[in-house]
Amino acid sequence: MAETENNKILEVKNLRTYFYTDDGVVKAVDGVSFDLKKGETLGIVGETGCGKSVTALSILRLIPQPMGKIVEGEIIFDGKDLLKLGQKELQNFRGNRISMIFQDPMTSLNPVYTVGNQVIESLVVHRKLSKEEARRESLKLLEMVGIPEPKRRFNSYPHEFSGGMRQRVMIAMAIANSPSVLIADEPTTALDVTIQAQILELMDELKHKTNSSIIIITHDLGVVAKYANRVMVMYAGKPVEFSNVDNIFYKPMHPYTIGLMKSITRLDEEKRKKLKPIEGLPPSLIDLPKGCIFRIRCKYAIDQCKKEYPPLVEIEKDHHVSCYRAKEFMDGILERFGN
Amino acid sequence: MLYFIIRRILQIIPVIIGVTLILFTLMYIIPEDPAKLILEKGATPEALQNLREKMGIDKPVYVQYWRYIKKLAKGDLGTSYRYRRSVNSILADHYPNSIKLALAAIIIEIIIGIFAGIVSAVKKYSFWDVLVTVSTTIAVCIPVYWLGMMLQVAFGLKLGWLPMSGMGDGSIMYYILPAITLASVSTAFVARMTRSTMLEVLSNDYITTAYAKGLSTNMVIGKHALKNALIPVVTLIGMDLGTLMGGAILTETVFNWPGVGRTIYLAILQRDAPVVIGGTIILVMIFVVMNLIVDIIYALLDPRIRYEKKEIQI
């Protein structure tokens, strides 16, 4: 256990991020805990609106205020609690020790400054570099992320690039200072399928080159299957299941995860089976029901589920689930892959 | 970039021609007989006819018009009915003063307007924001000359801090009240516009990216947000220059400022059409040139306009 402790590079404990709107309090993230190990890729998955992006934004405290507020939690990185850092220290971490890339490359780059300018910015904000050094570094970065003719594109503006290229630029900016953690919020959702594969491969490659750990947020289970080491499944702002990727796909223990797995096409299943969507709709995050929020759509719900949200419990090594009946699934008492 | 500038200049020329043509044309539909204006009452019909011949207004309309076009091409704005001097000479004395006042007003408009707009956007809903919003709403409704008069009474009369009228020795003191008055409505527009574009810009993704890179709030707003927010504001300032030109007439009158505006005012009182039209043309020209400068600044700020022609796709 001691080794695994030392191996943890980022630890999130009981994070709660709420948004205060005219219609009520939106509990976007409500009690999320997980950890990230050195050198691994952690995938956070869930439907749109389940709070995965907000979780990512909370780590770097990029939540828009005054509407949003991180009301509780600890985010331990390098021995410090990020949520307690002062502005200046926080700025030191951002883009330096922990970087983030965002979903829509079309809008994530500033249209009135050249690409070169923006890449250099990532460097000089954290390091003292002369103009030539900064330029040289930036060119190297652009090359690393696979941008052809970096010298020429250096002086180009974002609108002259395609979506895939822009995302590469984002990645270049993010790895500029060799961060320990790279958070990627739906990095490929806005891109073409062929480009998606390229970008993901690039990220995987770079991870090994720069020795970073990646948190990848996505709703695409295929991406997770290929690139993630561990996976956290979220639903309506809460963690539902957290384990290594094999367990999630082959031994899911939470009814929601089980439902997810049944609803996707898998190469390892017989062709005949129909895709089964999970019935019902995700709840509004303002009016959350008491107890387990999934119980309304869950066919395994029992009385206890109404009372309190089931805590995240480690039912076997490296496998955490928030479900009162997980043990029953484990022990084979309940059928998981039935109709 | 040079290509862009040339293109814009070429676009302006037909507009200038169009405007001046319309105005010159208007002048020729004047119903009153200018000769009667110049000579005193009781002048003999022969004397009147004599003068008319000399002025060339007895000829048919199209002849007068043709003469005018020829003169216009040479830059000659005609002769004043009242003073029998060329309009050009009358205006030449005065237009530098108008430009100076206009520049002072523009400086105020830009600095105060943009600053107020930024602060009220960044500190949305704060006391400052409310103050700016309320005062700009009111400022838009104030008649410019009334504001001028109120300022005169308050600061010139009651407090005696500032001179009430005239250009005096040209020192800054004399500029303050007229410039503030002239700039008032425009400043309000600029502040409101800056506020709303700033709010819009701040909600963009690239702002989040900038923060994620570890930039301080000052850097994010000053570098990333500002340039984007200013683009529409610059356009607004350009469009608003016209109001400045119109306001110049009113402000110069109230403050007795020796500029083109006041000249036009006096000419209006004296029904001296060539001066009115000529003066208006000068104001319009100043306006058009300033617009061109604004367009160029706009292109400097927004690379997407500049590089319309070159689009590289990968």
Add this chain to the structure above:
Amino acid sequence: MASIKELEVLEEIETGKKYSRTSLYKDAWKRLKKNKLAMLGLSIVILLILIAIFAPLISPYNPILRIKEDSSLGPSMNNLFGTDLLGRDIFSRVIYGSRISIEVGVIAVGISVIIGLFFGALSGYFGGISDALIMRIADIFFAFPYILGAIAIMTILGPGIVNIFIAIGILGWASIARIFRSSILTIKNKEYIEAARAMGAGSSRIIIKHIFPNSFAPIIVYATMNVGTAIIVEAALSFLGIGVQPPTPAWGKMLAESLAYIDTAPWMMFFPGLAILITVLGFVLLGDGLRDAFDPKLR
């Protein structure tokens, strides 16, 4: 040729639009009521209209009556706003001045709206060369400073209130034309227009019956704002002496008269100016409120 009734029925069947049209206005009214500033604006406007209509009843003195002995008196119980250089009661003159302002506001903007609707319709509905041409001309009008244009026109036409209506009316058509045109472009291609045309409705009928009611909302907003502008321009013209002629009381004219007496009789300029300010403020607040009420997304 299909009758209007048939078109109405068709419309209802097609999209249920008839209901949505009235409920658009009902919804907007509800939102407007909630907006305090807009309600303030509305009250000012209504108050102004009432003052203008009932001027003879409310004003204590005849506005053009000169009382030599009473000239240049400060505000007092006898003369709430004081008297001017000719001994006329300023309070009464301010009240009567509202008539000019309202007249100019309504008539001039009315002219702008009519011209604007006409050209906007031509431009939007028929497109092509007429569209390009009209829009180019509109651009020139847009670029041209309002006051300068008004001065130029008034210099030619000569002073007088009718000329003011014309001058201001002619200058204001461009913005109305532009929004009407864009409304048309949006609606033109919707299906129920196709249906109406298929039933034989002519172009003007289509424009009047279908497009017009739907584009009314933004026109109302712009028209309201333009009234504020019109009042300011009229005041400016009167101030310069080419507006309303004496002895008719107009706020701008009163300000011009007060110029020479700023130091001795400041009340002469204070009250008329305040009247202009409050009036225009009313229309601006109302206009803003209407815009928010019709489309809250436009915040």
